[in-house]
Amino acid sequence: MSSLVAAPTPGVDRDAVTAWMGSLGVEFTGTLRFDRIGLGQSNLTYLVVDEGGRKWVLRRPPLGQLLASAHDVAREARILAALGDTAVPTPRVFGLTHDPRFTDAPLLLMEFVDGVVVDRMSVAESLTPARRREIGLALPRTLAEIHAVDVKRVGLDDLASHKPYARRQLKRWSRQWEESKTRELPDLDSLTARLVAATPEQHELSLVHGDFHVRNVIASHETGEVVAALDWELSTLGDPLADMGSMLAYWTEAGDAGTGEPAPTALDGFPTREELARVYLEETGRDPAALKYWHTLGLWKVAVIAEGVMRRALDEPQNRAAGGTPTVEQIDALIRTALQVADEAGI
Structure with missing residues (x-):
């Protein structure tokens, strides 16, 4: 995939998120692609894929005017990080940001876990x-x-x-x-x-x-x-x-x-x-x-x-x-x- 087919994604500033992932030390190749996944109605979830086929998952609050719900992503990041060394199976957290240089709402980047999701x-x-x-x-x-x-x-x-x-x-x-x-x-x-x-x-x-x-x-x-x-x-x-x-x-x-x-x-x-x-x-x-x-x-x-x-x-x-x-x-x-x-x- 190349930048020629990388269409804008609502809720994600592609260039800013790419810069943030680079600042985290996450290695990726070429242009990143962001696609909405899941059926959830609360936090929005995106599959992030680079040109080499590597994958991550990005989470952010819903679009529009929000009050306390914007805190949910940070809460989720805290819990996932705390459970990292326990027997509970959870995806690894790579980073959380509220930085306005990268996003208009909290962003959570975590590991992509391959498997079956029985959501339909x-x-x-x-x-x-x-x-x-x-x-x-x-x-x-x-x-x-x-x-x-x-x-x-x-x-x-x-x-x-x-x-x-x-x-x-x-x-x-x-x-x-x-x-x-x-x-x-x-x-x-x-x-x-x-x-x-x-x-x-x-x-x-x-x-x-x-x-x-x-x-x-x-x-x-x-x-x-x-x-x-x-x-x-x-x-x-x-x-x-x-x-x-x-x-x-x-x-x-x-x-x-x-x-x-x-x-x-x-x-x-x-x-x-x-x-x-x-x-x-x-x-x-x-x-x-x-x-x-x-x-x-x-x-x-x-x-x-x-x-x-x-x-x-x-x-x-x-x-x-x-x-x-x-x-x-x-x-x-x-x-x-x-x-x-x-x-x-x-x-």
Whole structure:
């Protein structure tokens, strides 16, 4: 590839970023090419390729006017750097800059990790059922590694509040619901009250990824093991079971009602939610009953987030995501599922 085909890329000043990479001591050949990758709606991700075929990944906040979200990339860089010497699989960080000579927003340059990202149906369909199962079962093992990190030793003890995580989550997302709801939903209000009444005591504090699911990891082509966990900008300190509960909430099985379009994890081969939970609990020795609470809270939180996405799309059609907008039927189905899990858990 040459400079003749290097088209401008929104969000990236090619010459400035090239100069920054040179200042970091990163070796590259010829003109760099920047291409948007991934389906994420928060931080923007670019694949950087030189004329010799070497690759890197660049991250920056979304375009437009931003407030605190501009801090997310720096937060992600800090966490990735801290995890570099742990068992958690993460890409290596090459640099972070806020320098206006190079960028109008924080930029994070990190290692390109080759592998499989199951972020769309076509990718899942290209895998054998055996490989799907390997990838699925690797997820709870990776979460166990994340939750085993000694946050003091790696310098992340001050990453976030040490106050009880369940109360923090309920307060935050209840406020979000009130600000974004499109209708009254008594079932959600009832579920909120039940979650508040059953709030568990916090017995341990760990690193929490905050957005751990199959689309946010890279798996090995050869073994299905997770070779990189991605998207750490929502990471915090809290109850480790929160991550597993959220992952179960996002995990769709064949036969789940009200989910809309078919989900990759519903294909033959991917493990069930019960299998995922069993692997995690066997790895960590944590309480199965407590996980039920966090699974319920995870479903409640996903429903609140989906309502917000739907509200923004109604208010401004340009906010509609390419992958589709949640519907009232899908959100109501999430709440019904959450109520069922809560009933089974005695919440």
